[in-house]
Amino acid sequence: QSVLTQPPSASGTPGQRVTISCSGGSSNIGRNAVNWYQQLPGTAPKLLIYTNNQRPSGVPDRFSGSKSGTSASLAISGLQSEDEADYYCAAWDDSLNGRVFGGGTKLTVL
């Protein structure tokens, strides 16, 4: 059971906009920055969004992040087949004194 809660799956058709939610609590998302990672099949995770809504260089602006209270979300617009991957949210947890991850969301492009 992960400290951060994500839906196990999401799906969309090419060109659509999809959002993935990440729900936490006052000791993690409520106080600290949220990062999002994309993991393509058989590869290492890749940073997609940091500090809630910042994109690293090279990440398309189709990807955006937001945070409100104890929840965060990742939005992907103009969905493409290469976006099919697992997506994870993460944040520092002050009560656990450690980083916590969501359980991951498997995105399928139909």
Add this chain to the structure above:
Amino acid sequence: EVQVVESGGGLVKPGGSLRLSCAASGFTFSDAWMSWVRQPPGKGLEWVGRIKSKTAGGTTDYAAPVKGRFTISRDDSKNTVYLQMNSLETEDTAVYYCATDPRGMHWGQGTLVTVSS
């Protein structure tokens, strides 16, 4: 170009020990905080622990399941961070990734640790 390369994985019996290494290049390693994250087969990501830079105190933090069994250390002269794993359990079977902290901007390719009799 930034490179992060883990090594040292393998098959070990329950109760055994293993030391993983993570060699980094392409950034100022001595200023970097480094973390270890693992992923059991077919499952999600799990944070293992981290080590701060020496200028930030060089202290370590660990996840509850590994505290007291795993130790993270660093050698800035070799641009390398280590994960010493003792009293290994079957539940520790996973791909172990090394990554920069706190954002996780740079990740290695991972090294597989299998704990089995």
